[in-house]
Amino acid sequence: MNMSPQIRIFSYLPNPRVWKSLITAKFAGVNVEVTGDKPKNLSNWLWDYDARAMSEEEKSVSSYVRKGKRGFSGVLYKTDEFLEAHPFGTVPAAFVGNNKTGVFESNSIMRSVARLGNSDTLYGQNDPSISSRIDSFLDANLVFSREHQVYILSIESLNKYTYERMKAAYDFYLDGIESALSKSNYISGNDLTLADISFVCDFAQFLREGKYQEPLKNQGFNIISQDIKETHPKSINHLLNLSELDEFSSVMGSYLDWYKK
Numbered sequence: 001m002n003m004s005p006q007i008r009i010f011s012y013l014p015n016p017r018v019w020k021s022l023i024t025a026k027f028a029g030v031n032v033e034v035t036g037d038k039p040k041n042l043s044n045w046l047w048d049y050d051a052r053a054m055s056e057e058e059k060s061v062s063s064y065v066r067k068g069k070r071g072f073s074g075v076l077y078k079t080d081e082f083l084e085a086h087p088f089g090t091v092p093a094a095f096v097g098n099n100k101t102g103v104f105e106s107n108s109i110m111r112s113v114a115r116l117g118n119s120d121t122l123y124g125q126n127d128p129s130i131s132s133r134i135d136s137f138l139d140a141n142l143v144f145s146r147e148h149q150v151y152i153l154s155i156e157s158l159n160k161y162t163y164e165r166m167k168a169a170y171d172f173y174l175d176g177i178e179s180a181l182s183k184s185n186y187i188s189g190n191d192l193t194l195a196d197i198s199f200v201c202d203f204a205q206f207l208r209e210g211k212y213q214e215p216l217k218n219q220g221f222n223i224i225s226q227d228i229k230e231t232h233p234k235s236i237n238h239l240l241n242l243s244e245l246d247e248f249s250s251v252m253g254s255y256l257d258w259y260k261k
């Protein structure tokens with residue numbers, strides 16, 4: 001059996017965006033290799049196909065100094081080859097196949113894993129209209145998760161505009177998911193697909209706004225998802241039920257335990 005990785009992913013860890021690929025890999029039997037470190041340590045790493053931690057001395061003479069653009073405020077070290085493969089310079093950053101093709105955006109990395117795998121249903125492999133419908137949910141998910149990224153990065157010093165945008169994105173995305181789940185057992189139809197995996201990983205991360213009750217309250221805001229069990233019951237039950245499956249729980253570990261209590 002060939003054990004060399006079919007996909008290599010570099011990221012800060014743990015990262016729910018990477019979990020999308022790891023959960024997909026469990027369902028589809030794909031060999032994914034993950035490299036990385038805690039978020040705060042990633043500024044000491046050389047971002048590269050052969051990503052690795054650097055010594056202080058190496059950093060001081062490195063010619064790969066870049067300014068962090070999104071989520072990282074200080075200096076990062078990214079090789080020219082990394083930026084060629086990953087023009088937006090973000091993690092998770094995947095390298096796929098023998099020619100190490102750069103694949104970025106966590107939903108696309110997950111798609112890449114599914115395409116390499118052996119499941120007919122995860123990405124609607126046998127029917128272009130089904131895979132396109134799954135793509136539609138993944139696009140909607142990315143719009144939601146971008147709003148979430150802005151919200152969570154500024155949650156200790158929010159302004160009303162950011163909060164209202166997040167609330168509108170939350171209502172829009174969850175209304176769609178709730179509506180889809182009122183017609184079928186899974187988000188995109190009768191099978192578990194990438195749409196479900198992406199939803200679980202990104203939304204589990206969003207729920208962590210609940211850990212910021214105090215700072216939100218002090219700024220005059222409420223937890224956006226506080227009434228989800230009444231407003232979007234199918235969505236939250238779907239997330240909690242899927243998180244119990246081995247393929248999810250073996251990757252997500254205790255991430256949702258605080259919420260389930």
Ligand SMILES: N[C@@H](CCC(=O)N[C@@H](CS)C(=O)NCC(=O)O)C(=O)O
Nearest residue numbers: 068069070071072090091092105106
């Ligand atoms: N939508 C992207 C988000 C990726 C992203 O924004 N990553 C940030 C960290 S959260 C990054 O790598 N920033 C690099 C930088 O600041 O230069 C995904 O799902 O992969």
